[in-house]
């Protein structure tokens with residue numbers, strides 16, 4: 356199967372591309388190498404992928420409709436996994452226009468092209484952030500999601516709604532996957548686990564917003580990849596599906612696990628809560644199990660120790676990247 360991955364130089368895309376390549380799919384990457392974090396990290400991701408086999412790369416912005424159309428003409432993807440986005444909750448509060456352009460208009464561009472070129476399967480990388488300030492846990496796909504607490508979350512929900520519109524009007528097969536805090540080797544450097552690891556190594560203070568008792572459902576990246584591939588293979592007409600581990604860890608527990616895995620001591624600095632942050636994320640994954648055959652396998656301690664091993668052996672490559 357020929358699969359076009361947008362955001363193909365990013366963290367999740369790296370692991371997805373590798374897994375698809377391993378099972379014999381033809382993978383095409385597309386990315387604009389923006390500077391949300393050091394583009395050099397993205398170049399290394401692509402170089403590492405290309406070193407283990409042929410994998411074409413298009414350096415294109417998803418907002419550039421003409422160039423995107425050319426990519427579709429050349430590639431004729433059977434499946435599109437749309438992961439390109441401005442990620443990150445807090446920066447979206449500072450740059451709502453940018454988030455809205457890339458995450459909403461960019462997604463419309465992708466849907467239009469997938470429609471025009473009769474792409475058989477479209478996967479949209481959504482986010483647990485759509486659950487906003489919901490207090491009923493675990494979060495289920497049938498819960499109301501009309502109260503996002505950050506522009507990022509609002510753009511991801513808008514993307515889901517647009518996906519539904521295209522599935523409904525044009526009989527396109529589309530699955531929206533709500534990823535719950537993804538971690539593992541090559542995690543984005545500004546995400547908490549990676550950022551905290553760097554700060555611990557540099558002997559710097561870790562900023563802890565709130566009391567450290569907020570809870571996250573951390574999902575190991577290989578489990579996320581198995582869910583994405585499950586969605587590609589199931590190719591449902593339209594679904595929205597949570598992908599998490601369905602276990603929650605407090606911020607302070609996460610820091611303790613990281614200290615143990617890295618054999619470093621953390622220095623904490625407690626700061627007030629940040630706007631846009633959620634108290635808890637916790638996935639009900641019964642639909643994912645049923646619809647995608649999803650079966651996450653990586654307990655947090657094991658995932659953190661794999662991350663720590665990668666971090667330690669890539670020290671020089673990740674230094675200064677937060």
Ligand SMILES: NC(=O)c1ccc[n+]([C@@H]2O[C@H](COP(=O)([O-])OP(=O)(O)OC[C@H]3O[C@@H](n4cnc5c(N)ncnc54)[C@H](O)[C@@H]3O)[C@@H](O)[C@H]2O)c1
Nearest residue numbers: 362365366367386387389416417438439440482534536537
């Ligand atoms: N990592 C997580 O915990 C998490 C959680 C929920 C949702 N997601 C979503 O999953 C997807 C992948 O996340 P990630 O953590 O791998 O992020 P990432 O930033 O590593 O990957 C996204 C990639 O998209 C590219 N990109 C951004 N704007 C683009 C544009 N206009 N044109 C072309 N390429 C563009 C970036 O250069 C980057 O390489 C994103 O859509 C993100 O919102 C991630």
